[in-house]
Amino acid sequence: xxxxxxxxxxFKNQRITSDDVFHIxxxxxxxxxxxxxxSDMNEEYLVEITELNKKSVCFKIVKExxxxxxxxxxxxxxxxxxxxxxxEDIIKHGTELGAFSFVPTLMKRSVxxxxxxxxxxxxxxxSKIAKEAAEQSFRKIVPNVEIKQFKEIDFSDYxxxxxxxxxxxxQNELINFKKTLKALKLNQKVAVLIGPEGGxxxxxxxxxIQKGFIPCALGGRILRTxxxxxxxxxxxxxxxxxxx
Amino acid sequence: xxxxxxxxxxFKNQRITSDDVFHIxxxxxxxxxxxxxxSDMNEEYLVEITELNKKSVCFKIVKExxxxxxxxxxxxxxxxxxxxxxxEDIIKHGTELGAFSFVPTLMKRSVxxxxxxxxxxxxxxxSKIAKEAAEQSFRKIVPNVEIKQFKEIDFSDYxxxxxxxxxxxxQNELINFKKTLKALKLNQKVAVLIGPEGGxxxxxxxxxIQKGFIPCALGGRILRTxxxxxxxxxxxxxxxxxxx
Numbered sequence: 220x221x222x223x224x225x226x227x228x229x230f231k232n233q234r235i236t237s238d239d240v241f242h243i244x245x246x247x248x249x250x251x252x253x254x255x256x257x258s259d260m261n262e263e264y265l266v267e268i269t270e271l272n273k274k275s276v277c278f279k280i281v282k283e284x285x286x287x288x289x290x291x292x293x294x295x296x297x298x299x300x301x302x303x304x305x306x307e308d309i310i311k312h313g314t315e316l317g318a319f320s321f322v323p324t325l326m327k328r329s330v331x332x333x334x335x336x337x338x339x340x341x342x343x344x345x346s347k348i349a350k351e352a353a354e355q356s357f358r359k360i361v362p363n364v365e366i367k368q369f370k371e372i373d374f375s376d377y378x379x380x381x382x383x384x385x386x387x388x389x390q391n392e393l394i395n396f397k398k399t400l401k402a403l404k405l406n407q408k409v410a411v412l413i414g415p416e417g418g419x420x421x422x423x424x425x426x427x428i429q430k431g432f433i434p435c436a437l438g439g440r441i442l443r444t445x446x447x448x449x450x451x452x453x454x455x456x457x458x459x460x461x462x463x
Numbered sequence: 464x465x466x467x468x469x470x471x472x473x474f475k476n477q478r479i480t481s482d483d484v485f486h487i488x489x490x491x492x493x494x495x496x497x498x499x500x501x502s503d504m505n506e507e508y509l510v511e512i513t514e515l516n517k518k519s520v521c522f523k524i525v526k527e528x529x530x531x532x533x534x535x536x537x538x539x540x541x542x543x544x545x546x547x548x549x550x551e552d553i554i555k556h557g558t559e560l561g562a563f564s565f566v567p568t569l570m571k572r573s574v575x576x577x578x579x580x581x582x583x584x585x586x587x588x589x590s591k592i593a594k595e596a597a598e599q600s601f602r603k604i605v606p607n608v609e610i611k612q613f614k615e616i617d618f619s620d621y622x623x624x625x626x627x628x629x630x631x632x633x634q635n636e637l638i639n640f641k642k643t644l645k646a647l648k649l650n651q652k653v654a655v656l657i658g659p660e661g662g663x664x665x666x667x668x669x670x671x672i673q674k675g676f677i678p679c680a681l682g683g684r685i686l687r688t689x690x691x692x693x694x695x696x697x698x699x700x701x702x703x704x705x706x707x
Binding site: 460 | 532533534552556559560561599600601602637638640641642645680681682683684685686687689690693694697698700701702704705706707
């Protein structure tokens with residue numbers, strides 16, 4: 220069943236007026252009486268369409284849904300801004316895999332340069348990608364996306380800080396990551412930093428280590444920047460959500 | 464340092480004549496005296512260029528490299544053939560993550576139809592993608608890629624058979640996958656089957672269960688078909704390669 224994240228306003232009025240109207244009427248070709256799920260990121264309901272036209276979809280609530288498939292820790296992916304549109308796949312797949320938020324991070328070796336107007340446009344686009352991916356994978360929340368300069372980030376708010384560092388893989392350091400995940404506690408805030416294609420510059424690296432980031436190897440192979448976040452999120456889910 | 468997989472013939476002649484010549488001379492602009500790594504999927508050597516032109520690159524061996532970053536089990540990804548070019552990303556990222564081989568599998572709900580000539584072309588293209596990804600992530604082997612019809616596959620050769628099954632996630636079944644990975648033994652052959660976008664058809668499902676596939680949920684969320692193999696391979700690496 221389709222799920223839509225709607226605003227508190229739409230929720231109160233029981234009337235959807237966003238872009239989702241197009242999806243409901245033209246893509247799914249829904250009719251009066253059809254059902255879907257709405258969420259305001261807090262409560263979640265099964266609803267039924269009572270009225271619809273090109274501009275709005277009215278619904279009535281059928282029942283509340285109690286469903287939580289969020290990871291037991293809040294993972295923020297600080298992704299060194301990569302080339303091309305890789306960041307879009309990282310947000311899409313990372314949302315499926317349960318990331319809490321994304322900070323595409325402009326680091327010294329990021330090739331992409333963005334001015335304020337580009338940052339605004341990109342942020343809107345990335346937020347839309349996160350919303351659609353969250354709807355498809357039935358997330359309870361939509362991950363927040365905020366582009367930042369590396370030097371303006373305050374990491375002090377995070378309980379655990381993981382640095383994906385390819386030198387650790389080369390040195391055959393295979394302990395830090397698993398040890399860190401095994402020590403995670405419910406609802407902790409986890410920062411995961413991944414460098415861009417060119418890696419992390421020396422001064423940035425010093426700063427990260429000083430701020431308490433733990434350099435971790437992700438298995439025995441060197442991963443591309445766009446694959447690292449998927450490894451981390453899959454491993455966190457595997458360690459914390461699955462039982463044996 | 465760049466790595467190239469070369470043929471036994473090239474290895475014996477200490478002379479590369481494949482497409483890699485273009486990469487060595489035009490992309491990397493290498494010169495006589497420059498070094499790179501060659502592998503025939505068995506032995507691996509650091510070599511130095513002794514002579515090069517547009518058609519061939521001759522080298523001499525500097526030293527043997529003893530390096531194994533292969534997963535401790537052989538994982539074959541049977542990927543229900545998906546839409547568009549998703550299969551290419553699955554092969555690329557799956558190779559980075561250590562897959563042993565890929566079988567893009569034409570299943571009942573695969574939208575794509577392929578005749579024999581298309582299968583030949585696609586196989587060549589996918590094998591090239593696997594080779595390049597293997598070189599980039601310094602794999603010891605290049606994963607084999609072979610497109611097959613579901614009904615012609617013989618699964619009897621595999622020790623452990625994992626079925627990525629979204630109904631398992633919906634039923635909140637969170638035991639099978641981790642239990643299976645924890646029981647893996649060195650060098651076992653693992654088959655991982657993932658349905659295409661439309662899922663696995665009922666008869667195919669019955670057949671898989673009958674052949675010993677274990678239905679597994681991959682965490683608490685429904686994953687897209689192209690994300691499932693990355694979750695499985697990351698989790699296998701995490702479980703078997705990392706220590707705590």
